[in-house]
Amino acid sequence: MTRTPPEPDAATRVAVSTVIFTLRRMPHAERAAVVLPLVRRTRDPFEGRWALPGGWLDVTEGLDAAASRTLAETTGLAPSYLEQLYAFGDVDRSPTRVVSIVYWALLRSDEVDAQLAEHAARGDAPENVSWFDAASLPPLAFDHNQIVDYALWRLRNKVGYSRIAHGLLPDAFTLGELREVNESILGRRLDPANFRRQAEASGTLIPTDAFRTGSHRPARLYRYNRDVELAERGPLLPAGSPASPSPEGIHA
Amino acid sequence: MTRTPPEPDAATRVAVSTVIFTLRRMPHAERAAVVLPLVRRTRDPFEGRWALPGGWLDVTEGLDAAASRTLAETTGLAPSYLEQLYAFGDVDRSPTRVVSIVYWALLRSDEVDAQLAEHAARGDAPENVSWFDAASLPPLAFDHNQIVDYALWRLRNKVGYSRIAHGLLPDAFTLGELREVNESILGRRLDPANFRRQAEASGTLIPTDAFRTGSHRPARLYRYNRDVELAERGPLLPAGSPASPSPEGIHA
DNA sequence: CCAAAAGTGTTCTGGCTACACCCATGA
DNA sequence: TCATGGGTGTAGCCAGAACACTTTTGG
Numbered sequence: 001m002t003r004t005p006p007e008p009d010a011a012t013r014v015a016v017s018t019v020i021f022t023l024r025r026m027p028h029a030e031r032a033a034v035v036l037p038l039v040r041r042t043r044d045p046f047e048g049r050w051a052l053p054g055g056w057l058d059v060t061e062g063l064d065a066a067a068s069r070t071l072a073e074t075t076g077l078a079p080s081y082l083e084q085l086y087a088f089g090d091v092d093r094s095p096t097r098v099v100s101i102v103y104w105a106l107l108r109s110d111e112v113d114a115q116l117a118e119h120a121a122r123g124d125a126p127e128n129v130s131w132f133d134a135a136s137l138p139p140l141a142f143d144h145n146q147i148v149d150y151a152l153w154r155l156r157n158k159v160g161y162s163r164i165a166h167g168l169l170p171d172a173f174t175l176g177e178l179r180e181v182n183e184s185i186l187g188r189r190l191d192p193a194n195f196r197r198q199a200e201a202s203g204t205l206i207p208t209d210a211f212r213t214g215s216h217r218p219a220r221l222y223r224y225n226r227d228v229e230l231a232e233r234g235p236l237l238p239a240g241s242p243a244s245p246s247p248e249g250i251h252a
Numbered sequence: 253m254t255r256t257p258p259e260p261d262a263a264t265r266v267a268v269s270t271v272i273f274t275l276r277r278m279p280h281a282e283r284a285a286v287v288l289p290l291v292r293r294t295r296d297p298f299e300g301r302w303a304l305p306g307g308w309l310d311v312t313e314g315l316d317a318a319a320s321r322t323l324a325e326t327t328g329l330a331p332s333y334l335e336q337l338y339a340f341g342d343v344d345r346s347p348t349r350v351v352s353i354v355y356w357a358l359l360r361s362d363e364v365d366a367q368l369a370e371h372a373a374r375g376d377a378p379e380n381v382s383w384f385d386a387a388s389l390p391p392l393a394f395d396h397n398q399i400v401d402y403a404l405w406r407l408r409n410k411v412g413y414s415r416i417a418h419g420l421l422p423d424a425f426t427l428g429e430l431r432e433v434n435e436s437i438l439g440r441r442l443d444p445a446n447f448r449r450q451a452e453a454s455g456t457l458i459p460t461d462a463f464r465t466g467s468h469r470p471a472r473l474y475r476y477n478r479d480v481e482l483a484e485r486g487p488l489l490p491a492g493s494p495a496s497p498s499p500e501g502i503h504a
Numbered sequence: 505c506c507a508a509a510a511g512t513g514t515t516c517t518g519g520c521t522a523c524a525c526c527c528a529t530g531a
Numbered sequence: 532t533c534a535t536g537g538g539t540g541t542a543g544c545c546a547g548a549a550c551a552c553t554t555t556t557g558g
Binding site: 191193194197198201213214215216217218 | 523
């Protein structure tokens with residue numbers, strides 16, 4: 001820290017953006033698609049192009065809070081899982097100098113409709129927002145295509161060693177539903193028998209006494225054990241610290 | 253992006269800091285210790301305390317470049333591996349609002365002495381810098397203790413699935429030396445026989461015709477295969493893209 | 505010759521895969 | 532009854548752990 005602080009007019013601004021994924025069941029499609037909301041830009045750099053939801057960092061809020069706030073302001077959505085992805089700060093990634101702290105998030109499929117319906121009922125439905133299949137995006141503003149690709153890579157990675165998939169499911173779910181989420185993210189079929197054993201052995205699932213009926217043989221409903229995932233988190237945060245969440249994501 | 257840009261005087265400043273590890277052989281110690289350089293603060297917030305090397309982000313440089321530059325300016329060191337760690341931006345982590353983009357880095361043990369000797373010869377030896385055992389740090393400035401803990405966690409994690417250890421070794425090394433690096437980072441003994449097979453099977457090592465003699469039976473020297481690690485990287489970066497390095501670290 | 509690290513071989517085990525098979529339900 | 536997904540059993544394979552053993556040097 002030997003340098004003097006930058007001049008006030010040496011404008012490096014800090015933005016916060018969020019790549020928020022959910023699953024959408026497409027009719028006639030084998031698997032659900034990973035989709036994300038984008039916002040159409042109405043201003044000069046890249047006007048008319050689609051961009052990640054986000055906004056400027058406020059001086060009075062932390063980074064996590066900024067991600068949640070800007071996401072809500074632009075899309076009306078509140079994520080069920082939120083984790084910092086990466087800080088992008090190349091000089092030429094924007095006409096003006098902008099450092100973007102990017103988050104990635106998950107939203108339970110049932111919550112998407114619920115939250116949007118609530119906004120529609122209140123008359124403050126978000127504008128200029130549209131949902132896109134993550135696998136086939138148009139050219140986005142700034143470096144947002146690369147950012148989405150990186151977020152997708154992280155999501156697929158994390159599915160392998162973490163029980164992140166529950167961020168896309170309602171509280172109670174069947175093992176078949178959980179498997180379908182994993183299949184959608186990974187893009188390939190998983191053996192139902194082996195998936196079941198793995199999931200049960202992970203210790204993160206609590207079987208309930210309820211069953212999902214309607215189709216064929218009723219399937220037992222499971223709940224997610226919120227205590228277990230602490231082990232997956234990074235360092236410290238002594239199990240009850242009220243301080244800022246450690247780097248590794250927060251659950252809503 | 254519905255909000256207006258922040259006022260120029262709404263001073264959220266962007267700093268860049270680096271946790272740079274190397275190994276130090278302690279006499280009479282079983283394993284080498286993980287050590288890192290810290291800088292004694294000479295200014296108001298936390299004056300006199302030790303802090304991570306870093307500085308303010310310049311408007312004309314990218315984040316990676318800023319990490320390298322501020323690290324060189326404060327400690328005179330140039331890392332052999334550099335990767336972004338996390339962006340810290342809690343409102344109360346500093347008296348004034350500072351968002352810190354933190355990097356973590358590795359430096360080959362042989363390079364440490366070489367680089368410091370070069371600075372000493374030129375008479376621009378860094379001041380107020382001291383090396384600390386990462387396992388027993390004093391209370392540092394700001395939230396730097398937590399940051400170091402998180403960096404250590406990432407380092408230990410990455411050793412498991414990546415061949416990151418070569419960032420702490422000279423170009424040519426024996427499997428015994430490579431194993432000792434892993435043992436120092438993980439803090440436990442590894443079976444020499446199994447470690448050898450794993451390392452050989454990884455495909456990342458190129459055996460040379462040279463041997464390290466002097467102690468007992470001569471040990472074959474290996475070289476690191478720089479082509480392989482690309483697979484470990486994140487997304488895209490089509491194998492020859494000159495653009496900014498993808499999130500996942502750069503090798504010097 | 506001895507100590508010690510380099511390097512090889514072998515066994516055991518746990519986890520994962522593949523796949524056969526039974527169970528319970530709606531239609 | 533049949534089709535379908537839920538759920539169980541099991542054999543094969545492979546990676547890692549443990550450890551016995553041989554090899555090659557310096558002293």
